[in-house]
Amino acid sequence: MSTIETDEALEAGDSAPVKEARLWRDDGWTARVIKNIDDEGWAVEMIKEGEPEPALVGPWTMGRDKKNPKPLDSSAFNTLVKTASEVLRRHEQQLHAMLHKKLSVSTESGPIIVTLDIVADEYEPHALLGAYDAAGEELARVRVDAGFKLTAASANAWLEDDFRQPDC
Structure with missing residues (x-):
């Protein structure tokens, strides 16, 4: 599947697993290696299915040729899913703490x-x-x-x- 076909499938909401060098999708998560706009390196974004924004964006390792990104693999994808899930969990906890306060008063x-x-x-x-x-x-x-x-x-x-x- 070409990058254009893969992008079209993502936009169409297709949730079939994809396991490519720069794009992995499985178990409700998508990892996409993208050009880092801040410098000459690469970044990876983790998007939870159904969400409009990435849950996590971070630097990605360069490949051996020091020009192209290191390909995604199962181990890296699983680590990224775990990290992105933790980021979302912390965000939910912070939001809950902001909206719900509790204290005890002695009477x-x-x-x-x-x-x-x-x-x-x-x-x-x-x-x-x-x-x-x-x-x-x-x-x-x-x-x-x-x-x-x-x-x-x-x-x-x-x-x-x-x-x-x-x-x-």
């Missing part, structure tokens, strides 16, 4: 867990402020501005105000 009746879940809605972004007892039972839940800052002070103030809508 006379025991610890209360206060959560802030940001709803990144395109038209109406907001957050949900919640309070839970030690058994996980919901004590209160109110809608707040997406910019609400959950801190120990803001959580304590909300508890002391009997879970009324906080001023944002």
Whole structure:
């Protein structure tokens, strides 16, 4: 299969395995060796099936002739899949941490867990402020501005105000 035919198959969404020197596709991932636009070397991009952007782009080793890229092989592809999957996993964890905050507040009746879940809605972004007892039972839940800052002070103030809508 020529490079042009391979590119057309990729654009058409064909997910059949491909194992070429500069293009490997298998198990929902595509590795493509590309010319590095920043210098005279080569780069490899890893794209997860269905995603518009590469999950990983990194330098690629030159071949023995010091002109062309080293060909992809099974071992390199498997390593690239593992690395790209880890990058996506870390990105998901970071996004989750940004959108979901949680802290514990000590009270006379025991610890209360206060959560802030940001709803990144395109038209109406907001957050949900919640309070839970030690058994996980919901004590209160109110809608707040997406910019609400959950801190120990803001959580304590909300508890002391009997879970009324906080001023944002």
